Amino acid sequence: MLFDRMVAYYVVNGVLVIMNVAEFYKRLKEKFIERDGNVLFVRPTNQYNKKVEKGYR
Structure with a gap:
């Protein structure tokens, strides 16, 4: 689904x-961190990990 959204954005913008x-998806896994099916930057990953440790989801 994420790939479809990226393609749609590119097509709409003529790219x-x-x-x-x-x-x-290979590049996505190389550049970002995955947690529970979500792709995150490093900073949000740290915040996400803290919330999971506290029991929030």
């Missing part, structure tokens, strides 16, 4: 999509 779905 050529230069990767397929497999490469998109």
Whole structure:
């Protein structure tokens, strides 16, 4: 679903999509952190981990 949204954004803005779905998710895992199915930057990951430790979800 995230790939579909990225492609839609590119198409609407007239930008050529230069990767397929497999490469998109590979790069996503290389550059970001995944927690419970969510893709996060480092700072939100630290905040998320603290909330999970406290029992919030």
